[in-house]
Amino acid sequence: MSDKRLGKKGTASFPSSFIMTQDTTITAIETLVHQILAHIEAEDVFLVSIKIKPTNNIKVFLDADSGLSIDKCVKINRAMYKVVEEKGWYPDGNFSLEVSSPGIDEPLKLLRQYKKNIGRKVEVTLNDEKKTEGKLLEVTEEGITIETTTGKNKKAIIEQKQFAFSDIKQTKIIIAF
Incomplete structure (x- = not known):
């Protein structure tokens, strides 16, 4: 053949x-x-x-x-x-x-999902694998703003961090019990 x-x-x-x-x-x-x-x-x-x-x-x-x-x-x-x-x-x-639904353990994929989750705690993983946890405060076409807290009580430092969508590998909702 x-x-x-x-x-x-x-x-x-x-x-x-x-x-x-x-x-x-x-x-x-x-x-x-x-x-x-x-x-x-x-x-x-x-x-x-x-x-x-x-x-x-x-x-x-x-x-x-x-x-x-x-x-x-x-x-x-x-x-x-x-x-x-x-x-x-x-x-x-x-x-x-x-x-x-995609399930709570699935990363957010759409802008609309980000917007509906404003006010919730999220874990953002950047393209370089660095992770940041905080409260999702704002969502724009370009990216997100989260509020992070380091330290506790009187020593707590609250910061707002902005991340461009192009720098984000994934964002997941953190469930607090």
Whole structure:
């Protein structure tokens, strides 16, 4: 058998159409999410991200300015599931769909997430891996301002630090118990 048909030995790759199909599916799901959110009048709910695993497990991560309830997630999931089935995006029905919030341990990704968390304690990790904890005070298009406290009681020093988004690797909410 000739190597001309197969290309160089060991270089056979996964079909590029799969990547294109997955990108197309993500775009279609993104459009569907926006249509459903408009239809069910969930103005404060917004899309954070979409992930599709090779097992056709579709994960849609949403957030809301006023908090995302389980009831809203269930309503959106049911509406999406129905449309995905009707459109035949997975003709054999071999897919699963999860609609949820990203989870408290996930970093903030969108400006809208930062804004909704003003007043909460955050941990900012910079591109150089330095970490700073403090209260999120302000969010602009360019970056954030946090209030840090070093020392305790009368010796406490309170400072405001600004960070450009271009310098931030990730920001996570710190849950205080």
